[in-house]
Amino acid sequence: DAKTTQPTSMDCAEGRAANLPCNHSTISGNEYVYWYRQIHSQGPQYIIHGLKNNETNEMASLIITEDRKSSTLILPHATLRDTAVYYCIVPSLYNQGGELIFGQGTELSVKP
């Protein structure tokens, strides 16, 4: 998998936008960027993925830079329930299928 770099931790005030960065400078042209989160004591939860264009769903927005070397996950109005570890993953095109390699992720704390 393309190596990803994320800040170890971030804080965000409740109701404000949370912007979580991820660097993936070795990404290949057809590799997607995936984001997951894991709330304490729960299984990971898929959030969103993208290739080149910005993506939005009911949970978040994903902004990918034009050179695709970095991306930002945006939670537009963070709530206390968004406190979790957020993982940015770029699966390798050479994977046999389905392998998710989780890095250390960013621990997001949403504070009242």
Next chain:
Amino acid sequence: DTEVTQTPKHLVMGMTNKKSLKCEQHMGHRAMYWYKQKAKKPPELMFVYSYEKLSINESVPSRFSPECPNSSLLNLHLHALQPEDSALYLCASSQLRGSRPYEQYFGPGTRLTVT
């Protein structure tokens, strides 16, 4: 139904015991996965099943034995485990088309303690 269920939620077993973890999904997914997660660490892939066949074994010790009886069920049989095998065991499933294998649905996990 987008739920992956895992039983039991908690399991305590001795090093000489034999136990099994169970995972079930009814989303029609044809890929199922086992991950292991130690405290304060990210999940690590153990096994991948595609169309009920084992496709990936990430060099997992033989004391862990996976089984996929049908497309909805995944088991992990445990035998002669060590205390260092204590962890959260996560099951996931996904479709297999295009980029969908990486859009995985995870269960809540089984917290295993080996004494």
